[in-house]
Amino acid sequence: MKYISTRGQGGEKGFKDVLLAGLAEDGGLYVPKELPQFSAEKISSLRSLPYNELAFEVIKPFVNGEIEDSILKGLIDDSYASFAHTAVAPMTQIGHNEWIMELFHGPTLAFKDFALQLLGRLLNHVLTERGERAIVLGATSGDTGSAAIEGCRHSDALDIFILHPYQRVSEVQRRQMTSVLDDNVNNIAIHGNFDDCQSMVKESFADQSFLPENTRLVAVNSINWARIMAQVVYYFHAALQVGAPDREVAFSVPTGNFGDIFAGYIAKGMGLPVGKLVVATNTNDILHRFFKDNDYRKQELKHTLSPSMDIMVSSNFERLLFDMQNRDGAALASLMDSFQQTGTLSVSDSAWDDIKVLFNSSRTDNESTCSAIKELFDRTGYLADPHTITGVRALAEVDIPEEMPKVVLSTAHPVKFGEAIEKAGLETPALPHHMADLMEREERYSVLENDLKKLHGFIQEHSKHS
Known part of the structure; x- marks a missing residue:
């Protein structure tokens, strides 16, 4: 298993190097050169x-064997324990034929816990093995930050700096980050x-x-391939429970950065x-405008009741565009350069x-978010958060064969979004x-321009590497 950049430069990398790099040197995102293939018999097993x-x-x-199987299994076991x-x-x-998969336990x-509990452990293992330390730098629209902090707070090999938009995340989301007072944790409101x-x-x-000497940045945002890798698992988990491999399954996924749904594509x-x-x-x-009208165009960002999806540009969408450009890195790089300059892109018909x-x-x-939350609760007694409900509502908006099982990915516990409830x-x-x-x-965070x-x-002032 080798990894390549969506923008075609830098050659092939192994898993550990991709884990620590996050973003590729040419500004692209790492993807597997080829995907492992699971037969129907394997999936049934x-x-x-x-x-x-x-x-x-x-x-x-x-x-691909870069981490010994027994060690990898131990890291995975610890992540979900x-x-x-x-x-x-x-x-x-x-x-009828509709389920919610709860990814908030x-x-x-x-749902970010599924990837970030594992990612923190993977990073700590590889860095410790190499005798290195690193700085985690990430941005959050609400949930990634607290999950990343929880995954990395106990690591001796990492300092973590998480940026969140000032006064644009829910109070529960903010406090989950800013009440973690470990010495290696730094929260910054921008x-x-x-x-x-x-x-x-x-x-x-x-x-x-700008980094201190002998220090590297590592990514915990969904640009890091290991995040996508961990999220692939729960698609298998859900599909197996509703009839796979004997039945096709539909998934409805609340998404802003395209990482969670790209895992389903993988x-x-x-x-x-x-x-x-x-x-x-x-x-x-x-994303909706692209899939509806082939119109991927920047517009003014709006503050909504589902703030974790308040994202103008979807970082992981580049991974899908790479495949849509026939995995031609030069063509993809040209497309992204044009998007950077014009704020718009489309692909061939x-x-x-x-x-x-x-x-x-x-x-x-x-x-519609509020009315759908109320309608689902009145009908079933199920209380969905304002992100999950977009996935529930989407099932009524799109055409899916009646016989196909439908699974909504529930991304967060409703307690985190009291205003919408x-x-x-x-x-x-x-x-x-x-x-x-x-x-x-007690809370601790800094506010920066x-x-x-x-x-x-x-970062220079507060890093333990300084």
Whole structure:
């Protein structure tokens, strides 16, 4: 298993190098040169496995022996041992042939825990093995930050700096990050939006000359291939429970950065019978506009009741575009350069028609978010958060064969988004017992202007590498 950049430069890399690099040297994203193939017989053989053992079988080919199997299995076992539900990703039926897969039973109550609990352990293992230390630099629109901090806080080999848009994440989301007081954890609120934070992270990776000597940046955002790799597992987990490999399965996925749904695309490429992938967005709908009209155009970012999807430009979309350009790195690089200059892109009609066979999309505004939360609760007693509900609502918006099982990926616990729940006319649930005192915990974070030099100065000052 080798990895290549979407922009065609830099040659082939192994898993460990891709893990530590995050973003490729040419500004592209790493993808496998070829995907491992799982036959129907192989997929059937996985049906009875608990989640951690399934994860080992799905992840092992991507690591390709660079981490000894017994060590890799131990890291995976540790990653999911702290999840609050023994099924790790339990399924709840909400209608005829419709399920919600709950991905919020990890330590920070969001789907990001599935990847980041493992990523932190992988990074610590490889860095310790190499006798290195590193700085984690990431941006969050709400959930990535707390999951990354939880995954990295105990690592002796890492300092972590997480940027979030000032006053644009929910209070629960902010406090989950800022109440972690470990010496290696640094939370920074940036005056701006998520895209400003993400842009600063990308620029920092592109030019790391500001770093202390003998230090590297590592990425925990979904640009890091290991994030996608870990998320592929729960597509297999859900599909096996609703009839795979004997039945095709549709997935409806709330997404802003395209990482969570791209993992489903990878699962299909490995042989999982994924019949349809539905991109569920809020009014920041660049992905919906692409799949509806072949129009990927920057627009003004809007603040919504589903803030983790308040993203103007989807980082992982480049990985799909690479395949749509027939894996031609030079063509993809030219397309992305044009997008950088003009703020818009489209693909050939034939490429767009081909990808639409698998993908569909839906957009949900704030008003529809609240009404759909209430409707689902009244109908089933199930309380969905404002991101998950976009996936539920999308099932009614798009055409999926009635006989095809439909799975919505539930991305977060509703307690994290009390404003939306209350606007839906319902009561916000209580915090789970392990974080019942969250609102009383001491907070620590810094507020910075949207200024790259100031950010770099802060990192230099607060890094233990200095």
